[in-house]
Amino acid sequence: MEKLTLKMLRVKFNLSQDEVAGRLNISAATWSKWERAINFPSVPDIKKIEKLFNITYADIDFKI
Helix, strand or coil, X not given: CCXXXXXHHHHHCCCCHHHHHHHHCCCXXXXXXXXXXXXXXXXXXXXXXXXXXXXXXXXXXXXX
């Protein structure tokens, strides 16, 4: 499986940054920084991302 960036995952699921942020209980600004690789999610946040998008850490590309 090809690795997917956070933006690719969000777009694939047809979600806005605000929608993803709400589902993960974070701010949209935080999600935006993760998408742009300015900051990176913590392990607990990665677990939430895995669950939300039904993906494993190994399949996520955290670079832009």
